[in-house]
Amino acid sequence: MATHQKNSVLKLILELGPLITFFVVNARADTWDLTRLGPFADVDPDTVPIMAATAAFMFATVAALTVSLIAYRKVPVMPLISGAIVIVFGGLTLYLQNDTFIKMKPTIVNLIFAATLLGGLFLFRRPLLALVFDSVFQIDDEGWWKLSLRWGLFFLVLAALNEIVWRNFSTDTWVTFKVFGTMPLTILFTLSQLPLLQKHAIAQET
Template sequence: MAAAQSTHQQGSVLKLVLELGPLITFFLVNAKALDWGFADLAPFATLKPDTVPIMAATAAFMVATVAALTVSLAIYRRVPVMPLISGAIVVVFGGLTLYLQNDTFIKMKPTIVNLIFAATLLGGLAFFKRPLLAIVFGSVFQIDDEGWWKLSMRWGLFFLLLAALNEVVWRNFSTDTWVTFKVFGTMPLTVLFTLTQLPLLQKHAVEGSALAAEDAGNEKG
């Protein structure tokens, strides 16, 4: 039992590192690019000094994202759909940023990703009459159809909110402020929103699921 718990915890830590690693790399390189001599490297030597940090950070972000997806594939033999879509857009928009030397593309990347997720979830409810979130997480959470509908609707609206926030920040604040928000604003907001959905998961847990058992145990306690 203890060995299984330890293995589970190690797996959770690894998943967290794979998810946060590229973002932390993005933040650190943007903050330290000039101190670390990126301006002297061939790809960035011809750029204006004030554009070197975001360009170097974008390149590092792309490499770290591909590395994280590769490690995930090697260890778990699969890559979750959402990180895969996000990673593909990082490569495309990061490539455009570096090729055109225009950081607008990498700044718009979170907007595009969140709009895709929102359109998928809300479109699934509106046009296909199906909570598509159940397809992705059906093996993780055992909840009834009403729960999946509510959860898909809430996440769809939350992704719209994230897209709007990203647009407001990158269009009205400095690049450094946007990078800080991307790393230390978006993730805490997502974690907080996820925690607020736990009552819904417990309320709509199907009988016999882990959540239902946990809820029953809490009631007895």
């Protein structure tokens, strides 16, 4: 039990660490007066916080993936895809000094996950979520179909919410939503699926 709890805590840290880093750097960048540093000397002062936060987010994401690889000998598919897009869109944000790219990153990630799950159901007639989590949840085929459909639609909702927030509110509001809005919504949605998992659970022989 102790080992399981330690693994759960480490996974939570690896998941939240980059997001918290992103939020803290964006919130404190002005206080730290980063314009004194070479990389930010020629950057518009108004965009320094989001640029610094993006760089820190990229570094923290790579660090989290590295620790995950060392600790578990593998990197889960979803964090790996998300991390790769963080590097690409974060790099474009810093190179072009345009925060639109990092703001669009959650939209792109969620659309990829939604297209994968929904495309698997309606194009290939397979609940692809079962390929990723079959070792974690033992549920029947109907349960995998329903779970894949619900998560696919949920990812679409997250993509839409991200577009609404970044296009209509300030950068600080978007950063706050990304850290303290998206994660709670995901946790609540995950908990809401417990009845489905229980209803379609496959009885295991002792």
